[in-house]
Amino acid sequence: xxxxxxxxxxxxxxxxxxxxxxxxxxxxxxxxxxxxxxxxxxxxxxxxxxxxxxxxxxxxxxxxxxxxxxxxxxxxxxxxxxxxxxxxxxxxxxxxxxxxxxxxxxxxxxxxxxxxxxxxxxxxxxxxxxxxxxxxxxxxxxxxxxxxxxxxxxxxxxxxxxxxxxxxxxxxxxxxxxxxxxxxxxxxxxxxxxxxxxxxxxxxxxxxxxxxxxxxxxxxxxxxxxxxxxxxxxxxxxxxxxxxxxxxxxxxxxxxxxxxxxxxxxxxxxxxxxxxxxxxxxxxxxxxxxxxxxxxxxxxxxxxxxxxxxxxxxxxxxxxxxxxxxxxxxxxxxxxxxxxxxxxxxxxxxxxxxxxxxxxxxxxxxxxxxxxxxxxxxxxxxxxxxxxxxxxxxxxxxxxxxxxxxxxxxxxxxxxxxxxxxxxxxxxxxxxxxxxxxxx
Numbered sequence: 001x002x003x004x005x006x007x008x009x010x011x012x013x014x015x016x017x018x019x020x021x022x023x024x025x026x027x028x029x030x031x032x033x034x035x036x037x038x039x040x041x042x043x044x045x046x047x048x049x050x051x052x053x054x055x056x057x058x059x060x061x062x063x064x065x066x067x068x069x070x071x072x073x074x075x076x077x078x079x080x081x082x083x084x085x086x087x088x089x090x091x092x093x094x095x096x097x098x099x100x101x102x103x104x105x106x107x108x109x110x111x112x113x114x115x116x117x118x119x120x121x122x123x124x125x126x127x128x129x130x131x132x133x134x135x136x137x138x139x140x141x142x143x144x145x146x147x148x149x150x151x152x153x154x155x156x157x158x159x160x161x162x163x164x165x166x167x168x169x170x171x172x173x174x175x176x177x178x179x180x181x182x183x184x185x186x187x188x189x190x191x192x193x194x195x196x197x198x199x200x201x202x203x204x205x206x207x208x209x210x211x212x213x214x215x216x217x218x219x220x221x222x223x224x225x226x227x228x229x230x231x232x233x234x235x236x237x238x239x240x241x242x243x244x245x246x247x248x249x250x251x252x253x254x255x256x257x258x259x260x261x262x263x264x265x266x267x268x269x270x271x272x273x274x275x276x277x278x279x280x281x282x283x284x285x286x287x288x289x290x291x292x293x294x295x296x297x298x299x300x301x302x303x304x305x306x307x308x309x310x311x312x313x314x315x316x317x318x319x320x321x322x323x324x325x326x327x328x329x330x331x332x333x334x335x336x337x338x339x340x341x342x343x344x345x346x347x348x349x350x351x352x353x354x355x356x357x358x359x360x361x362x363x364x365x366x367x368x369x370x371x372x373x374x375x376x377x378x379x380x381x382x383x384x385x386x387x388x389x390x391x392x393x394x395x396x397x398x399x400x401x402x403x404x405x406x407x408x409x410x411x412x413x414x415x416x417x418x419x420x421x422x423x424x425x426x427x428x429x430x431x432x433x434x435x436x437x438x439x440x
Contacts, residue, residue, distance in 0.1 A: 028239045030160045031225035032247030035074060037167045038218040038313025040254050042121045042306055046279045048255045051209050052262020053273065055199070057184075057191030059209055063259055064192065066210040067252040069422065071244060072415035074222045076393040076408075078240040081223035082233060083406035087340070088223050089324045091396045100329070102388065106381045107322050110217070111354065113378040115362030118311040119144040121277045125303040128281055137366045143311060148359045151315045152352060155343050156228040159316055166305045170254060173302025178257035180291060181264035188260065204429060211426045216382065220389055221317030222247075227340035228320065234406065254306075265290065277307075315358055320345050322354040376434050383423075383430035390420035 051059050080091055092099040123139035133139075151159065196202045226240055261283070266273065271286060273279040280303050288296025323345045339345055394416045397408045408416070 029243050029246050030164075031222060031229050032243035032245075033167050033250065034160055034163045034225050034313060034317075035218055035222045036247040036250040036254075037163045037170070037309035038221070038317060039070070039216075039310075040170075040251055040306060041310035042277045042280055042303060044255065045258045045306060046273075046277065047209065048258045049262040049266070049283065050273065050279065051205075052259040053266035053271070055197045056263045056267045057187045057259070058195060058197050059206060060188060060191030060256065060259055061194050062206050062209045063255045064252060066255070067248040069210060069415065069419045070219060070251070071248045072412065073219045073390060073393065073419055074247065075241060075244050076397055076412065076416060077220055077223040078226045078244060079237065079406055080393070080396060080402065081226055082231060082237055082240060083403050084401065085232065085338075087227070087324050088220055089321060089328060091401060092392060093328055094401060095392060095395060099392070100325075102384075103325060106385060107318070107325070107354070108357075109374065109377055110381055111318065111358050112362055113365070113374060114314065115144065115358040116140075116365035118307070118314060119362065120366060121307040122304060122311050124277050124281055125284075125300040125307065128284060129297065129300050129304075140366045141363055143308065144359045144363065147308070147312045147315045148355055151312055151319070151355060155346055156225070156316075159312070160229070163309055163313065166309045167250065169305040170302055170309070171250070173298055173305070174254050174257035177287070177295075177299060178260040180295065181261050183260040183264055187263075207422060207426055211386065211422055217321075217385055218313060218317055221321055224317060224320040224324070224340055227338075228343075228346070230341045232338055232341050237406075315355055319351045319354040319358070323348045323351040326350040376436075379434060380431055383427040386423035387420050387427050390416050390423055394420065
């Protein structure tokens with residue numbers, strides 16, 4: 001129950017369980033596919049590709065550790081939603097008003113800059129596939145509008161099915177490329193040993209790869225998708241955990257496959273590509289030269305699937321979080337998962353208002369470039385979100401806010417503490433690297 005200040009108090013028991021599936025059947029899997037598709041964007045693939053290009057298989061273990069870290073974070077988000085019947089933002093709000101101010105600033109600034117980045121990333125492969133149709137900026141606008149219309153008029157069930165199809169495309173393309181470059185499996189297995197490259201800043205580069213595998217705010221959205229699927233009680237806990245493992249096994253396959261491509265195709269031939277999404281366009285050209293036009297085109301299709309799933313995933317998941325945020329601000333003190341399961345949040349004006357915010361204002365940035373100060377603030381907020389998520393989950397899941405049966409055990413606490421420390425180090429580095437002298 002909640003006290004008069006809205007803080008959640010311990011009831012001593014778990015929330016009433018929802019329908020209890022007899023087995024952890026694969027037919028229930030869904031939100032995990034969505035979070036995997038959304039979390040693995042073009043930026044994650046190119047970062048892993050460059051790691052393979054620079055260090056061969058040396059950092060394969062870091063990509064695997066990154067997946068394990070994210071499993072612990074997503075599981076904690078899902079466990080909070082199912083065990084308490086409350087949403088993650090409802091939990092954050094119980095920690096103090098500072099969480100509200102942080103999330104509000106993050107949602108507004110991050111959404112504005114990310115909207116432009118997602119549209120541009122989705123547009124790049126389309127322009128490469130159809131170079132004479134229209135300019136990059138107009139492809140970006142078309143992708144943003146397509147995402148808006150799709151999320152606006154469809155509920156979670158349809159959204160999940162489309163994401164599953166696009167994940168299938170991503171899976172086929174990345175696995176095909178990994179097989180096509182003929183990986184040296186002996187070297188790959190050796191890469192599972194935790195060894196650092198003999199390079200300057202190797203520790204920070206390794207931590208960056210671990211932290212960059214598969215998701216930022218989309219990890220927090222996982223609990224919202226769990227509820228939107230109709231899972232609203234502790235009876236779904238086993239299914240959620242299976243679903244979460246599938247999510248990051250899928251993520252692991254994507255990033256390991258791209259590391260194979262970087263190690264075999266680029267590292268062995270000493271080919272350098274640019275950081276950022278344009279590096280994937282360069283890779284498409286290299287693949288076309290090495291393996292023919294069909295392989296190059298297939299890669300661009302996979303690149304589009306990767307980018308567009310991230311776009312519509314954020315359009316849906318973060319809009320759900322924003323709608324929940326405003327619902328509590330309007331006085332709905334006990335925001336619960338059943339509002340998500342019924343689809344009320346997806347039909348709310350707040351959900352659609354954030355959809356419009358993600359789509360239309362960022363279009364200006366497609367033509368004018370990203371304002372310098374805004375990009376710095378965006379970078380700092382983005383870096384701060386993951387330690388915020390890890391440390392607040394530890395706080396919530398070790399307190400009386402969570403029913404005793406579902407509080408953290410030693411393994412969960414260890415993984416969340418490691419995640420919090422990892423992301424705190426990366427946050428400090430990101431803040432330190434910003435050109436603050438030019439900001440003022």
